[in-house]
Amino acid sequence: LENIKDAIRLHVNDRLENGEEVPQTQSVSLTSLE
Template structure:
């Protein structure tokens, strides 16, 4: 039996500070990870998202889908 796989597009936010990298997906509550390098955190979040989606699909839950995410930074003087 052939099971057709589906691709999902999810947003990922990556933050960097002196302790390393932190990544999370805003629309997948509780889906986050960390890593020492950007490459490591991206591989980790991809694995975390895949596991998160697999679990939700097994439970018959709806997977939120996004079309566009825009993130920017803003400088504010106070």
């Protein structure tokens, strides 16, 4: 799960550095399968 958080953080930072808009959301759904 920590790798997913890092990947999202890097993606958002990259978009912000390129001047792209990062949409905000109020809720997030996560499904986990084993």
